[in-house]
Amino acid sequence: MLVIENLHAKVEGREILKGLNLTVNAGEVHAVMGPNGSGKSTLAHILAGRAGYEVTAGRVTYDGKDLLAMDPETRAREGVFLAFQYPVEIPGVNNVYLLKAAYNAVRKYRGEEELDAVDFLGMVKERMKFMEIDQSFLSRAVNEGFSGGEKKRNEILQMLVLEPRLALLDETDSGLDIDALKIVAKGINQLRNPERAMIMVTHYQRLLDYVEPDFVHVLAGGRIIKSGDRHLALELEKRGYDWVLAEAAA
Amino acid sequence: MTSVAEAVRPYAENFESMQAALAACTPDWLAILRHAAFARFAEQGFPSPRAENWKYTPTRPLEKRAFSFNAESSTAVGTKDIEGALLRASTACTLVFVNGCYSASLSRQSTVTGLRITVLDDALQHQASQLEQSLVTSDNWEHDPFTLLNTAFLQHGVTIELDAGTTLTAPLQLLFVSSKQSKPCASHPRIVLRMGKHSAATLVETWQGLDGADNFANSYTQIELAQAAQLEHLRVQREAAQEFHVSRVMAHQQANSRYASHTLNIGGRWVRTDLHSRLEAPDAETQFNGLYIVDNHQHVDNHTRIDHAAPDTRSDELYRGIVAGNGHAVFNGKVVVAEHAVHADAAQVNNNLLLSRNAEIDTKPELEIYADDVKCSHGATVGQLDEQALFYLRSRGLGEDEARSLLTGAFALSVLDRIVSPVLRDFARAQIRLALPGAVAMEAV
Numbered sequence: 072m073l074v075i076e077n078l079h080a081k082v083e084g085r086e087i088l089k090g091l092n093l094t095v096n097a098g099e100v101h102a103v104m105g106p107n108g109s110g111k112s113t114l115a116h117i118l119a120g121r122a123g124y125e126v127t128a129g130r131v132t133y134d135g136k137d138l139l140a141m142d143p144e145t146r147a148r149e150g151v152f153l154a155f156q157y158p159v160e161i162p163g164v165n166n167v168y169l170l171k172a173a174y175n176a177v178r179k180y181r182g183e184e185e186l187d188a189v190d191f192l193g194m195v196k197e198r199m200k201f202m203e204i205d206q207s208f209l210s211r212a213v214n215e216g217f218s219g220g221e222k223k224r225n226e227i228l229q230m231l232v233l234e235p236r237l238a239l240l241d242e243t244d245s246g247l248d249i250d251a252l253k254i255v256a257k258g259i260n261q262l263r264n265p266e267r268a269m270i271m272v273t274h275y276q277r278l279l280d281y282v283e284p285d286f287v288h289v290l291a292g293g294r295i296i297k298s299g300d301r302h303l304a305l306e307l308e309k310r311g312y313d314w315v316l317a318e319a320a321a
Numbered sequence: 322m323t324s325v326a327e328a329v330r331p332y333a334e335n336f337e338s339m340q341a342a343l344a345a346c347t348p349d350w351l352a353i354l355r356h357a358a359f360a361r362f363a364e365q366g367f368p369s370p371r372a373e374n375w376k377y378t379p380t381r382p383l384e385k386r387a388f389s390f391n392a393e394s395s396t397a398v399g400t401k402d403i404e405g406a407l408l409r410a411s412t413a414c415t416l417v418f419v420n421g422c423y424s425a426s427l428s429r430q431s432t433v434t435g436l437r438i439t440v441l442d443d444a445l446q447h448q449a450s451q452l453e454q455s456l457v458t459s460d461n462w463e464h465d466p467f468t469l470l471n472t473a474f475l476q477h478g479v480t481i482e483l484d485a486g487t488t489l490t491a492p493l494q495l496l497f498v499s500s501k502q503s504k505p506c507a508s509h510p511r512i513v514l515r516m517g518k519h520s521a522a523t524l525v526e527t528w529q530g531l532d533g534a535d536n537f538a539n540s541y542t543q544i545e546l547a548q549a550a551q552l553e554h555l556r557v558q559r560e561a562a563q564e565f566h567v568s569r570v571m572a573h574q575q576a577n578s579r580y581a582s583h584t585l586n587i588g589g590r591w592v593r594t595d596l597h598s599r600l601e602a603p604d605a606e607t608q609f610n611g612l613y614i615v616d617n618h619q620h621v622d623n624h625t626r627i628d629h630a631a632p633d634t635r636s637d638e639l640y641r642g643i644v645a646g647n648g649h650a651v652f653n654g655k656v657v658v659a660e661h662a663v664h665a666d667a668a669q670v671n672n673n674l675l676l677s678r679n680a681e682i683d684t685k686p687e688l689e690i691y692a693d694d695v696k697c698s699h700g701a702t703v704g705q706l707d708e709q710a711l712f713y714l715r716s717r718g719l720g721e722d723e724a725r726s727l728l729t730g731a732f733a734l735s736v737l738d739r740i741v742s743p744v745l746r747d748f749a750r751a752q753i754r755l756a757l758p759g760a761v762a763m764e765a766v
């Protein structure tokens with residue numbers, strides 16, 4: 072589904088990704104871990120199409136198409152979803168409006184009819200209940216005045232409504248208490264199926280206790296230096312990153 | 322550069338014609354009033370570009386145009402032309418003026434206890450003596466050339482009086498329609514609103530230009546709020562693309578009175594609005610909200626002034642602007658706190674979105690504080706749309722244009738959230754949507 076080959080990228084003239092390779096197939100959940108500043112968030116942002124990154128070499132194909140050539144909205148309509156590490160507050164735009172506009176943008180792109188308001192609201196309310204989000208939230212402005220946990224839950228709610236094929240979760244566990252973490256994990260697990268793939272970018276093992284990855288990769292110095300299964304994450308939790316870095320340097 | 326005499330000449334000719342036409346039905350006091358005002362105007366002419374208040378708004382584009390003083394017959398404007406500018410909800414009265422002149426056929430008046438409405442157009446001919454007290458007021462506009470012109474050509478407009486204790490449940494609407502004339506015309510409407518103690522009302526004032534109109538409206542509004550009177554006042558300024566608009570609003574507020582003014586500038590070619598409120602007794606409170614949407618080659622200038630002339634007075638001001646194309650917007654917010662006006666509380670914010678390289682905004686807060694123990698704040702911002710918010714919306718599948726329009730609309734709508742009356746708020750939203758199709762983001766699905 073997603074093939075990243077020899078990806079090099081710069082931010083403000085500084086090279087952050089230095090030859091990253093990663094292949095993700097449908098049905099797989101990948102965790103990308105690594106020390107701070109290793110390029111984890113850069114990878115998520117580049118895949119979602121954020122401006123300010125210069126790709127200097129390599130390529131990314133998504134379902135055989137050149138992902139990097141698409142603008143952010145086309146990626147979203149093609150089924151790529153980024154759950155932000157820091158969801159943006161948008162005063163004056165309410166949640167239900169954004170959800171509906173986003174949902175219908177995808178349907179329109181696929182040549183499908185827009186869902187009528189009643190069916191749409193029914194679907195959203197059901198998913199809100201699943202994410203334990205109060206109904207009053209619908210008429211509130213997007214992320215405005217939300218706590219850290221509410222923002223993350225809102226990201227997962229959007230993901231459940233939009234049902235992407237490739238979900239990119241950027242530090243979704245950061246800033247969550249244990250109850251919020253469980254709800255967020257429940258949302259992510261709900262979406263796992265053989266047609267979908269996920270990349271979870273995370274610093275800690277915490278989220279992986281609840282969302283079990285099929286593959287774990289260590290990103291350091293702009294490249295993936297080690298890959299393994301979920302046991303690698305457990306080992307990183309116990310021993311830290313230094314031994315992997317030493318192993319890679321040898 | 323045009324000399325004072327040159328710029329004044331067409332107005333002098335108009336003044337002579339009007340004098341001749343109205344001589345038979347003009348009482349002495351009115352003739353004297355008009356004469357004195359015109360003489361002062363002729364002496365000083367239009368504002369100098371060096372005058373601080375006019376620094377960013379030269380009057381030359383206006384001076385270059387010749388306007389006739391009276392409109393042709395107004396019967397060409399029909400109900401269909403004004404539909405979109407009228408409130409859908411029922412009103413206490415709807416007065417329609419076409420090119421400055423009152424139109425009885427388009428207006429709707431009903432009898433409401435405690436409410437007296439006098440249309441100047443007729444009353445100045447038949448019962449002028451009773452109007453003297455309302456129309457001759459001393460205020461601080463005596464050096465303002467546009468106020469002088471308004472008085473010199475005083476002929477049209479309305480006085481609205483509300484008895485003490487009267488609460489109007491339905492809004493009042495004044496609609497000034499401007500239509501295409503064979504020769505552009507100038508109108509100088511006068512609006513007088515006197516509200517008795519503990520009275521309450523909402524007023525919608527709309528300036529609507531029809532396609533092709535290229536006239537000049539120069540209005541003057543006097544508002545008097547007696548003790549504990551409450552007024553919510555929505556002004557929608559939406560003239561046609563080639564029109565000139567000047568308006569002055571002067572509110573005098575007594576103890577515990579509350580004035581909320583909402584100004585929407587969404588039309589016209591060259592627009593200047595001055596809005597003043599004088600808080601003359603303790604616990605008087607004023608709120609100024611404004612939204613200007615300036616595009617193409619429009620020039621829109623809002624000058625506001627709040628005088629805290631008594632202790633424990635409060636003011637709260639929020640103006641927002643969206644400036645695109647080759648538009649030029651000016652905001653000047655003056656707040657004066659007199660020496661004895663202790664515990665005054667004044668807050669002012671002006672936010673601007675600049676949407677194009679050629680757009681220009683000149684914004685200036687002006688605080689003059691002579692009292693100790695006051696709470697005053699002000700802030701002005703000029704910026705573009707938030708790139709992070711744009712990316713966030715696009716990452717959810719919204720196209721770039723849609724995302725921009727949504728964020729622009731949201732920026733504008735937050736001003737309208739401050740309108741208390743649901744009827745006024747809905748009307749304001751509908752008017753804004755005509756200028757900003759993206760102003761929908763907080764509506765129900």
